[in-house]
Every structure is written in structure tokens, then in C-alpha cells.
Amino acid sequence: MSKIGVALALCVLLLGAVLIVGDGVATQVVDRGRDIGTALTNGNLGVDNATGAVNSTTP
Numbered sequence: 001m002s003k004i005g006v007a008l009a010l011c012v013l014l015l016g017a018v019l020i021v022g023d024g025v026a027t028q029v030v031d032r033g034r035d036i037g038t039a040l041t042n043g044n045l046g047v048d049n050a051t052g053a054v055n056s057t058t059p
Contacts, residue, residue: 041056
């Protein structure tokens with residue numbers, strides 16, 4: 001393989017690794033955000049279907 005082929009193969013491998021790691025990080029961020037939202041609202045967060053308004057009750 002030429003140097004260009006090797007460079008392209010390494011770029012593809014690096015891109016794959018970045019996408020896999022990024023997906024894991026994004027999943028953790030979403031889960032953490034959901035946990036924080038639940039803690040702040042005590043799990044009582046909803047949407048009024050008629051008006052689209054967000055309903056939140058805290059103890």
C-alpha cells in the first residue's frame with residue numbers, strides 16, 4: 001500500500017474510534033441530565049396536551 005492508502009486507513013480508524021467514544025460520552029451526558037432534571041422536579045414533570053405548557057410540581 002502507498003503512503004496515502006496507509007494515511008487514509010489510519011484516518012478511518014481514528015474517525016471510528018472518535019465516533020464510538022463520542023457516542024458513549026453523549027449517552028452519559030443525556031443520562032446525567034435526565035437524573036438532574038428528575039432531582040430538580042422530584043420526578044413530576046409533564047406536558048399539558050391541550051396547551052403544550054410544561055407542568056412541574058415540586059414538593
